[in-house]
Amino acid sequence: MTSRKDIENLRGEMAEADIEVLRALEKRARLSKQMSKLTGGAAPSVFTDRERTGPIEHASSGDLPTESLRSIFRSIFAALGSLERPTRVAFVGAEGSLGFVAARQIFGASVQATGFESAAQALDEAARGRVDYALAPYESSLEGPLIGTIFALRQTDLVIVGQCELSAGLSLLSKTGNLADIEKVYASATDRVSCQKFLDSRLSRASVIDVRSPSIACQFAAEDHGGAALAHESVGDLHTLDTVLSNIGDSPDLKIRYAVIGSRPSPRTGQDITSIIFTVNDEPGALLTALGHFSERGINLKNVISRPVPGETWEYLFYIEVVGHVTDRAVISALDVMKKNTKFLRVLGSYPTHC
Numbered sequence: 015m016t017s018r019k020d021i022e023n024l025r026g027e028m029a030e031a032d033i034e035v036l037r038a039l040e041k042r043a044r045l046s047k048q049m050s051k052l053t054g055g056a057a058p059s060v061f062t063d064r065e066r067t068g069p070i071e072h073a074s075s076g077d078l079p080t081e082s083l084r085s086i087f088r089s090i091f092a093a094l095g096s097l098e099r100p101t102r103v104a105f106v107g108a109e110g111s112l113g114f115v116a117a118r119q120i121f122g123a124s125v126q127a128t129g130f131e132s133a134a135q136a137l138d139e140a141a142r143g144r145v146d147y148a149l150a151p152y153e154s155s156l157e158g159p160l161i162g163t164i165f166a167l168r169q170t171d172l173v174i175v176g177q178c179e180l181s182a183g184l185s186l187l188s189k190t191g192n193l194a195d196i197e198k199v200y201a202s203a204t205d206r207v208s209c210q211k212f213l214d215s216r217l218s219r220a221s222v223i224d225v226r227s228p229s230i231a232c233q234f235a236a237e238d239h240g241g242a243a244l245a246h247e248s249v250g251d252l253h254t255l256d257t258v259l260s261n262i263g264d265s266p267d268l269k270i271r272y273a274v275i276g277s278r279p280s281p282r283t284g285q286d287i288t289s290i291i292f293t294v295n296d297e298p299g300a301l302l303t304a305l306g307h308f309s310e311r312g313i314n315l316k317n318v319i320s321r322p323v324p325g326e327t328w329e330y331l332f333y334i335e336v337v338g339h340v341t342d343r344a345v346i347s348a349l350d351v352m353k354k355n356t357k358f359l360r361v362l363g364s365y366p367t368h369c
Contacts, residue, residue: 039090046097053098084368092122100124104139105149106132106163108202110228110249112182116272117149118248120178129227134166140275141170152177152273156265159333161321164291167275167362168331174289174363176274183261183268184209188235188242191256196220197240200231205244212262229253273365279340280365286339287316289362292332292352293323301332303355307348308336340364 067087071080078086095101101121107113107129117127130136133150140148150163152174167174184205188196198221199213206213206222213222220242225231228245232253235243243250247257280286294300308315317335322328338345340361353359 039094042090042094043097046094050098092120093124095122097124100126101147102126102128102145103147103149104128104130104136104145106130106136106151108227108229110230110232110245111202111204112180112246112270113149113151113272114229115246115248116178116180119180120149120176120272120274121147132166133163134169137166137170137172137275140172140277143277146276147175148172148275150273150275151270153271155267155269159317159319161319161333163273164321164333164362165324165331167273168291168360172275172277173279173361174273174365175276175278175280176365177271177287177367178274179269179271181261181268182263182270183246183266184244184263185247185250185260186212186242186258186262187232187245187247187250187253187255188258189239189255191258193258195240196242196258198223198238199242199244200225200234200238201244202227202231205231208263208265209244211264216259216262273363275363279363282339282341282364283366285367286337286364287367288336288338288340288345288364290334290336290349290359291362292334292359293329293357294332294355295357300355304332304352305334307352311344311348313338313344313348338364 067084070087071083074080074083103117103121103125105111105113105117105127109129111129114127114129117125121127128139128145130139133148136148136150139145150166151160152163153159186193186196186199193216196217199217200223201209203224205228206224213220223234225234228243228249229252231243232245232250232255235241236253236255242258243255244262247260250257292304294304305315305318314337315334316337317333319333320330321333323331336345336348340346340349341364349359349361
């Protein structure tokens with residue numbers, strides 16, 4: 015039978031191990047700051063984690079699950095990378111929105127993130143060199159690829175260099191963490207609509223006050239004993255709010271895939287996806303011929319959608335995702351042949367499949 019003393023001793027060893035981890039991270043932080051001085055604060059690359067986590071996974075004893083190991087070190091790389099140079103990012107949405115959360119998750123807490131109303135505006139910032147990357151919602155688990163972002167990307171020379179999937183679930187957050195204390199709820203118009211069923215059923219007596227952004231909602235809730243906010247839990251953490259209830263949105267399973275968009279292509283990682291848009295001639299078999307070049311070369315086609323082209327009557331743009339990198343020999347061969355029987359073709363980018 016395990017004694018209390020054994021448990022206390024084990025907890026003591028765990029605490030000592032935590033301190034060792036802290037000291038190692040502090041040493042790594044000092045090295046990052048030295049790197050910043052040597053490079054003059056050059057813009058950091060993004061989504062090369064697979065190259066960095068590879069040796070770590072190889073050195074691992076296996077006591078920590080591989081996916082947990084990757085997740086931990088992605089967070090470490092994001093945080094330490096911000097010490098070398100805070101990344102400038104233009105995201106779609108208000109401060110505290112899911113785009114804001116994605117920016118912090120990908121680039122670290124020190125990211126210089128600015129919100130814009132549309133993907134076109136965010137991409138314009140990146141195209142003009144005012145930010146290092148644009149971050150835009152790219153696919154919804156309910157709606158599929160978001161054509162607004164795809165069309166905005168089509169108008170630029172930018173490319174997708176990374177992706178990250180997030181749960182879009184919102185939480186009810188307050189200073190006390192007690193549902194009974196809530197007399198009013200602060201929420202952005204978008205978040206209010208997405209949680210309307212919950213508000214009607216669980217907080218019908220509470221006043222709902224519209225604010226400009228989730229961050230402002232959390233700020234007000236933090237100053238109001240009877241107030242609560244609708245926001246992502248990580249935004250509530252920034253304002254020291256407690257979670258009253260999690261995942262209260264009307265679409266609890268909704269996930270959003272964000273695209274990291276920049277001016278320089280992402281290097282091959284060995285686990286990549288390539289996004290392509292094209293149009294074909296209006297003739298029998300044109301689409302089948304275009305797509306057939308991938309199957310002939312053993313390339314997996316993961317996604318195919320079509321959307322009308324704005325300003326072009328009955329003209330359709332096709333969007334596809336294939337497994338592989340644009341520098342892979344098979345993908346190069348398929349694209350070379352495909353260009354000959356399409357009216358328009360553009361590779362939107364190749365990027366790692368992992369976040």
